[in-house]
Amino acid sequence: MNFTARHIAYLSGVLLLISLAANVFFYQQVTAVTSYSNASETENESVAPFESATSEATSADTEPIVTSTETERMEELTTRATRFVEYAFTITKDSYTTQKRQAKDVMSEELAATLFAADGSDVGTFETTVRDIEVFPSVSGEDCLVRFEQDLLITETGYEETTQELLALTFESIEGRLIVTEMEDLTPEGGI
DSSP, X not given: OOOOHHHHHHHHHHHHHHHHHHHHHHHHHHHHHHHHHHHHHHHHHHHGGGGGGSSSOOOTTTOOOOOHHHHHHHHHHHHHHHHHXXXXXXXXXXXXXXXXXXXXXXXXXXXXXXXTOSOSTXXXXXXXXXXXXXXXXXXXXXXXXXXXXXXXXXXXXXXXEEEEEEEEEEEXXXXXXXXXXXXXXXXXXXXX
């Protein structure tokens, strides 16, 4: 078979058309994937502050959609848990009675009676402060884990100690507010 210039031009034209069709096809696929990824990234950015609520990353196909009411509930849960830790575990001579009064806004009366049983007479012997509070709200239910550092100062001796604390808090909605009703200390006791 003799190839003439006409055959070579025809063959080159067919290959050029196939190449253009393939480029258009792949360009459309890439554009669709990119726009889907951008929508997914935007959704992930709105969930990012609560990323610690889930322990493992999920694929785009199984990614949970967090509604604005769930986001608001998680934010309120985080705020209430932070306030609970600040009120319950920060004890100074000057702020004890104020914190005892404020604690009733974030915890049940039974829990407040347990945590603030003293009238403040022995408060001057020690002081505690908290810092680095991290709240991990649960995706389902009204509970969370809270991790924080607590600094203890015994004023009479000058002894100082810093401990890592881990709590499980359970909330109930009472009169339209989230109130801590149960607290469980998950901090491991002792050493290895």
